[in-house]
Each structure stands twice: as structure tokens, then as C-alpha cells.
Amino acid sequence: MNELFWGMSGMTWALMGAAFAAIGGGIGSAIGITTISNTASGIVTEDSEKFGRVLPLAAMPGTQGIYGLITAILVLQFFEILLQTTAPNIPGELGFKIFLSCLPVAVLCLVTAIYQGMTAVGAAGMVARRSEDSGKALIFPALVETYAVFALIATILMLFSLRGIYMG
């Protein structure tokens, strides 16, 4: 059953998908948070009372990293890799499909987190000038995140369907 697909076993493909998702989300979040944190630190240096107001903005690009992690966990859980003592039975073709399913999160989480960080910088400017607008400022970066959420939904649906088809 453990036939290869393009020279790699199903489990290798599956783990590569899971790893790409976790890495893409993680890189995106790290860059996004760095971008906004630089601005946020500047604002807090000027006015330390704004710390609580800019912190949620700085945390926002972090969710993509979590979506990447969730995708990785889903792959491990759905295809019986997580906490197992024996190698799971994943045909090479299924592994490749799992890999494809992980791509929406891997790519979109990477990209949206970076752009969300940039949007959050603008929003932080709003908070710096008018701290009573900190609630409104949260909404603009949240608009960017929509597409990371959609990517997660696409990935979850694909993985869910694959599990239904192949694992019963």
C-alpha cells in the first residue's frame, strides 16, 4: 500500500504539507508582527498608556501562525500520524493530495500576515493620534485576515473530504 508518488512516500508528502503550512503561517506571522511591533514600540515610547491599545494590533498577525499550526495538527490527527507508535498507512497519491490541501494555508497565511502587519501599522497610527478610535483601528487589519480564514476553511474542507474518501 505504501507506494511512492513522484519518488516520495505518502507520509513524506503529508508531513511536507503540514510543515509548509506551519512554516508559511509562522514566517508570515513573524514578519507581520515585527512590522507592527516596530511601530507599536515607537508609540508606546511616546505614550506608555497606549500599550494596552496597540497590543491587540500587534497580536493580530499572529493568528496566521496559529492557522498554520492547526493545519499541521489536522493533517497529523486526520491521517493518524499524531502520537502513533506505528507508521500510518498513507498511499503516495493520498499524501500528495494532502500536500495540495495544505497549500491554501501555507501560501495565504504567509502573504496575509505580512500585509496585515502593514495594515496594522496604519491602524496603529490612528490609535497614536486618537486613542478613543482603538476599536475602529482593529477592524481594518481584520479585513485582511478574512482571506487567511477562508484559506483555513478551504484547507479544512479539503482535508476533511480526503479523510472521508480515503480513511472512511
Place this chain on the structure above:
Amino acid sequence: MAVARMLKVTAISHASAAEELVDNLRKAGVLDIVEGAHDLPTPHSSAVEERIAQLDEQIAYAQFVVEFLGRYHTSDAPFSSFISEKFHLTEDEFYALDTDEAFFDLYGECEYLSDHLASMERQRERLRSLISELQPWAPLHLQISQWRGTEHVMLLTGTVPASEGEAIREHLRGAVSEVTVEELGAVGSRSAWVVMAHKEHVDDVRAALHLTNFTEVAFPELSDYPAEEISVAQEQLKDLANDTTRMLERAKELSDEHYEHCVGLAEALVSARDILLVRESFGATERTIVISGWVTADKRGRLEAVTESMRTVVDLTLEQPGPEDKPPIELDNPAWLRPFEVLTDLYGRPQYDEVDPTPLMAGFFFIFFGMALADVGYGLVLLIVAQLIKRKLDVGEGVKRFMDLLTYGGVASMLLGVVTGSYFAVDAKLVPDFLLTFKLFDPLEDIMLFLVISVALGVVHILLGLMTRAVVQIRQGDWRGAVAGHLSTIVLLAAITAGALLPGATSAFIIGGLGLTLLLKGRVLEVPSQVEAPVWDKALGWAWIVSVVAFFAAAAIGGPSVVSQVFLVLTAVCLFISRTGRKAIVSMLVGAYDTYGMSGLISDFLSYTRLAALGLAGMLVGQVANQLGTIVMQLLGPVAGLVFAVLVVVILHSINLVINLLGAFVHPTRLQFVEFFSKFYEGGGRNYAPLSPKTKSVVLHPQVGSQEGGKTT
């Protein structure tokens, strides 16, 4: 409509009573004073201007003292580094605060301490750098005053880069044969040198050194041995440290004694200045002043009460707002809905004649929040933490209201957690059966169901938005606009839903609904009455409209093909000879375009899938936290394992809760603002801000037993 009714207030007072009137208005705290409601000049009083200038100066003093003492102030309130400290005063105490002799003494002392601390810091810096400069010369047993040399020997002190020492020495020897170089030690990367030569060679030595990186060093203000001078400087440093400690202790003492008073004083002075500055909004004639503003209808009594005693000098008029007026907005919702006003305030309050969206969105926000954080454990923690912050910490009113909103969120999470059987994301097999009695589905097993529920809620949410807009339009008498606008959208959505639910009649409902929507959105039926044309022309127009209806009816329920032939012929005829017909065809196309525009609704509906994604995300990370805990327990054995497992689980769940909390607040809020509000809500109303002291750190409490005219909290 939960926008509080407003009354327009015009108060005309004799100029002599102005001060008393403003004072009474301030006490009442209900009048929102507006500028520019009249064409009168602002009142001018040199006494008031003088007082403002005086207050500006005193505020500067008070703020300096607050800033200085604040550096040495430590708060014993819990979480004081996160929550700005509050000081509680009664209104009488607050208004009694003023600058007195004791304050100016305190200011003088603070200024003295501040100046001396700064100057001592400068001296310390100077002495430290002197010591480090002298350090390499410490072994030199030659008084600094003797560094000039003797009658026959010249002496040069300086430093050279340590790496170039040898080269410079060679260069020097090459230039002057009778020269001695004494190397003493290092100053960082440079070596300290004493160069000695016969006075005859002074110019040669200088010229030779000039070409190298030798830098001359001198201490013209010192005279003793370098080691002696170092110990003198160290002694001075010690004295300075003692003095500084003494001054810091005094500053701390002053801070403990006076900080709270000074914060109150600074804010009281700012408030006193604000009360004087508000006069710039007044209008003045030779003997009177005119104050315009707004009061909520239910607080008019309080306004009338404070002006009652001044009836002889003040004329108070209260009237309903006119169509041109833009009253400020106060939301008036029952206490249980008030926490949700936080969201309305975030977006911006409604216009005066607009619907307050708070009651409409409250239920949805509650459910959405619950779905995005569907876990009994997380909900319970959130509820407890929010209530602890509200009750145990000294936080402002806004924070308290937000904590109430989070409490609602906690309850919602618990309810949805019961429905999904999620208790700290613990494996369902380990959860006692009675807790799963009300479990309706497992989101991880039925992802599709979770997504469908999210979208279905979105459809209901958006329909409510559309209907609200239609109702508002109908109330304003624009029922045609309502029909052509959102009501026709609802018709099409209803037809599509009916078609989806009744498989046998799917096409009938969808085609019929589409036809009806095109007619309604294009306002086709109104065309014949609007066009000026001969009767035959209008008749042709009507005939075309009937043929359209017949065409869609035939397509929907399967009529004879002659209907579509008649429709095509009539369309061709109308295009050429009937003005009414042409206009109706164009309207129909406009309707088609508007119907196409509805496709945006599909993306709106899909946007709600985020709720399921967020709910799943929280649950999955929670499960991983539990699994990691299990692994730790297995690895470390029962005792140490349990301790570390609990630690790991608690930390991971806390992080997960905080991150999901952010998502569970931001995303449902976005769904309200972007998907829901865009259907009916504009916002942009100005907040009702009655004349009252705008304090930051001071919390005012009404005087016990003197509620009359006082501000209730």
C-alpha cells in the same frame, strides 16, 4: 429606537448672573453646550481672561509637581502597571481644591530638588569621566602641576593608539635622538605616554609627534598627584551619592504626602479653566449672555431645578429639535443591553433620526462570540476574570462596561460549549455523560454542519439588516424605494430558499422570483405612469410589461412557447415605436443590473464561515494542549508528571484563550460592522457630552446627602 430624545435649550441670562449660571449648569451636569447656534459675538471679560492666564500658569506648576512626584510614586493597587491609578474624591472636595501657600512651598521644594538632582547627575558624570581619564596616569609619581617640565627638560603627556606605539616610538627616535618615552598604561585602546626631551629639541619632538596619532592630554584644573586626584574625585562622588540619596528620600517623602493631592489639584485647575473656556461658546449682547445646548428629555427636570432659583435673571427655553438641527446622541437602552453599546460606540453613534443598532446586533454578537470561542471551560474562565477585573480592580466606567460585554461573551461561550460538548477541549470520551446531555453535534466530526450553521446565521443576520433598512424607508414614507431596494432582495432570497427546500419546484421558484425581482428592482410597473406619451404608446408599454410577466410565468411553470414569441415580438416593436415600452425595457435592464449587484451578498454570507473556523481553531489548539499534558505525564511519572502536566496544560490553555479571545471579539465585531451595518446603518452622530469636569485620574463621587443638582453615577 433607543436614541434618547433631546430638547434644544436656550438660556438667556443677565451678564451679572453668568458665573452663577455656569456654576449651576456644571453642577447639574446635563447640558451639552454647543457653539455657533447664534450670530452673537462671544462675551468678552478681561477679568475672565486674566483668570484663565493665571490658571494656565498654575496648571503648569501643578503638572510639573505631579510629573516630578509621579517619578517617586509607587502605587500599591494590584496590577498598577497595567491600570492607571484612580483617586477618589467627593465633588465638594474636588471643587475645594486650589493653589495655596503650602502648594507654592511644595512647588519651590520640588523645583529645588529637581534642579539639584539634575545638576548632581551632571557632576557625577563629569567626575566619572575624569576618574577614567586619570586612571592610566595613576602610577605616575609626578604632581600634575609639574607636568610642564623643568628648566632644561620638556615633558609631554598624551596618548597614542596601542597598536601604533612601537612605530611612533621608532619615528620619534629617528627624528630626535635624545628623547625618552615612559609608557604608563592603557586608556581603552590607547596607551598613555610621558615623552621627555631636552628643551632644545622641543620643536623637533612636537613636529615629529604632530605627524603621528599622538594626542596631548592635560588636566589644567588639577595639580596634585594623579592617584591623589582620583581619590579626591572618588570622595566627591561618595558625597554626591549621599546627597542624592538624601534628596531622593525627601522626594519620596513629598510624593507619599502630596502626590494624590497634587493630581487632584492639577485636574481641578484644568476643570476650572474648562469651565471658563466654555464661555467662548456663549453669545453676548450688551447686558445678556445666550447659552445654547441640548439636554436629554428625561433630564430636563434637573436642568430646570438648578435654574429655578435664578428665575428672575435667567430665561430658560426648551423645545423639540427642528429638521435642520443636529442634536448630540445619547443611547438609551435597558441596563442588560448597555454593555453592547460598547460596539455601537466603537463604530460611531447613530444619527438622531436613525435606528440605534444596539438591540439589533446584541443577540447576534452574543451567538457569534459563543461560536468563535465555543468551550464551557474558556467561557467560565472569561466570565470569572471579567467579573474580577470589574469588581476587584479600580477601573474606569468604560472598562467596566467592556468587562460586562466579555461576561456576556463568557456566558455565550459556555452555552455553545454545552451544545458542542467542549470542556477545556477535553476528549469527549473522558467527559462525564451528564455533561454531554445537551451536546447536539461535534464540530470536529461535523465540520460541514458547523459551517452551514455559521452561514445560516449569517443569512438571518443579513436579512435582518435588509429588513431594518426597508422598515426605516417605509416609515419615512418611501415605500417604493423600500420595495425596489431591500424588499425585492428579500423576495429573491425567499424564492431561492423556497426553491432549495422544495426540489420539485426549484426552477419555478427561482425563475419566478428572479422575474419578480427584476420587475421590482427596475421599478418597471411605475414606468407607464411616469412617461408622457399618447394612450396607444402607453398601452403598448403595458402590453410589453404583461408579456414580460407572462414570459417569466411561462418559463417558471412551463407555459406554451407562443408566450415567449409574443414577448420577443413586442420587445422588438416597443424598441422601435413605443417610448413607454423603451423606457420599461431600460428599467428592466437596470433591474437586472441591480439584481446582479446582489451577488455581493454571497460573499457576505460566506464571510460568516469564519465563525466555524475560529471555533475549530480554538478547539484544536486546546486538544493539543491536553495531548501535550498527557505526554508530559507519561514521560515524567505520576508525581512530577502531574505537576508539570498541569503546568503545561494551564499555560497552553491560557495562551490559547487569550489568542482566541482576540479573534472572538474582533471577528464578530467585523461581521456587525462590515456585513450587517452596511445594509442599513450610517452612524456619525456626535456623542452627548454634557458640561461636567473631564477628569482623568480622579473619580468624582456625589456628596452624600446633597444629591440635589449633583451628578448621579
